[in-house]
Amino acid sequence: MTTRITNRRGYLIALVVALLAALAVLALTLGGGPGPSDAQPPPARPVAVSPAPASEAQDAVAALPKSEPVSIDIPKIGAHSSLVPLGLNPDNTVQVPPVTTPLQAGWYTYAPTPGEVGPAVVLGHVDGNHQKGIFFRLKELAAGDRVTVARKDGSTALFEVTKVHQVPKKDFEAEGVYDDTADPELRLITCGGVFDRSAHNYVDNIVVYAHLVQG
Incomplete structure (x- = not known):
C-alpha cells in the first residue's frame, strides 16, 4: 500500500526544485514488505514557523552542526543498531535496509542529520525474514523515553520522546511527519497494526x- 507524505523543509527547497526539474516529482517510499511503508510526496513548499515564546526559547537546546549519524540506541526497547544511509532508488523511491537484515536501521539522507534543526528521520523494520526487526517494540515507547544517536563528529545527540502515533498508511501524509520544525527533532518510523496478507504489508505506520x- 502506498502512503503519501509531505516534506516541506524550508532550507531544502532549492535542492528539491533542482531534483524536480530532472525527475518531475520527488518520491519518498518508506519500504515494502514488512518494513516502513511506501511514500511519495508532492513538491516541497516553504512552511512558516511561528517563533517560540520567550520562556520556551530559553529552554531550547542549541542545534548541532551537520554530522552523519553512525548508530542509534533506545534502551527501553533494547534496540541498538548502526545506521546506514538511505537515499533514493532508481525509481525515485526511498531506500530501506534490506528486509533480509531486519535488525539494521537506516537514516534518510535528504532530511536533516540528527541534532540539526528540523526532523531527522530513522527507518527500521518491524520484522522480516521470519525474525523480529530493530523496531519490533517501537510501539512500546512513551513520552519521556530517551533515544541516543551517535554522530560521526564524535558527539551524541540525546532525544526525548514526546509522542507515539499509530497512523493508517492512507492518512500518513496528513500526519505531517516531514513538516519543518523550529527545533532539532527526530522521527522513528516502522510498520504496525494488522498485517494485510493480500498486500504483503502492514496497514499502519x-x-x-x-x-x-542534549547535544
Whole structure:
C-alpha cells in the first residue's frame, strides 16, 4: 500500500526544485514488505514557523552542526543498531535496509542529520525474514523515553520522546511527519497494526516523535 507524505523543509527547497526539474516529482517510499511503508510526496513548499515564546526559547537546546549519524540506541526497547544511509532508488523511491537484515536501521539522507534543526528521520523494520526487526517494540515507547544517536563528529545527540502515533498508511501524509520544525527533532518510523496478507504489508505506520534535549 502506498502512503503519501509531505516534506516541506524550508532550507531544502532549492535542492528539491533542482531534483524536480530532472525527475518531475520527488518520491519518498518508506519500504515494502514488512518494513516502513511506501511514500511519495508532492513538491516541497516553504512552511512558516511561528517563533517560540520567550520562556520556551530559553529552554531550547542549541542545534548541532551537520554530522552523519553512525548508530542509534533506545534502551527501553533494547534496540541498538548502526545506521546506514538511505537515499533514493532508481525509481525515485526511498531506500530501506534490506528486509533480509531486519535488525539494521537506516537514516534518510535528504532530511536533516540528527541534532540539526528540523526532523531527522530513522527507518527500521518491524520484522522480516521470519525474525523480529530493530523496531519490533517501537510501539512500546512513551513520552519521556530517551533515544541516543551517535554522530560521526564524535558527539551524541540525546532525544526525548514526546509522542507515539499509530497512523493508517492512507492518512500518513496528513500526519505531517516531514513538516519543518523550529527545533532539532527526530522521527522513528516502522510498520504496525494488522498485517494485510493480500498486500504483503502492514496497514499502519508507527511514528515516534522526539526532540533534542542534549547535544
